[in-house]
Amino acid sequence: MTEMWQDEPDFEPKSKTQLKNEMHELQQLGVKLVDMGQGALDKIPMAPELRDAVMLARRINRKKEGFRRQLQLIGKMMRHTDVEPIREALDVLENKHKQQVKQHHHLEQLRDDIIAQGDDVINQVVAEHPALERQKLRQLSRQANKEKLADKPPKSSRELFQYLKGELE
Incomplete structure (x- = not known):
């Protein structure tokens, strides 16, 4: 059997420690699956046999062998x-908050660009997202700039953010 491995120069058999570490990692992944709520577990793509094993583990008392x-x-x-696919689905579920924060920052940056640069950015945004109303964006942008110059609270800026959030999400 080792003769077959000698033919492939890049092949290195995994050590016993590497195999054990991989097994423990898969068990920890299994623990995450067992600890998940039913709604989140339904979003994870897995074989029916594995799903049945996870459901059985959820019913077993944790203090027992x-x-x-x-x-x-x-x-x-x-x-x-x-x-x-299981790891990717878990990653999406675990990082949902990070994705929401990233989306929020993107919308804030878009709002700030619209207010600062005006029609150029508005034309780009409307080209990318045809559902947005160009007139409303221009109106909110002008009002936000007027409020900024008059040192008033940024009411129009907030309205612009809420409009973008409602239309783009």
């Missing part, structure tokens, strides 16, 4: 399946 064995079974099942 059976729970540990069930987690090992889940880890074993995951070794034979493609776990990348």
Whole structure:
């Protein structure tokens, strides 16, 4: 058997420690699946057998030996399946807040650009998002600039942000 490996110069068999670490990592992924709520679990793409094993682990008392064995079974099942879609779905669920913050900052930057640069940016935004009303954007931009010059509260700037948020999300 080692003769086959000698033919491939780049092939290095994994060490026992690497294999154990991968198994523990898959078990931890299984624990995350078991700990998830039902709604979030339904969004994770996985084989029906794996889903059944996760559901069984949720019903087992965590202080019993059976729970540990069930987690090992889940880890074993995951070794034979493609776990990348599961990891990606978990990543999306876990980073939902970061994505919302990123979207919020993008809208703030867009609003600031519209107020600062006016018609040039408005034309670009309307070209990218035809659902937006050019006249409303221009009106809110002019009002925001007037408020800024008069040192008034940024009411129109807030309205512009809320309009963008409502239309673009």
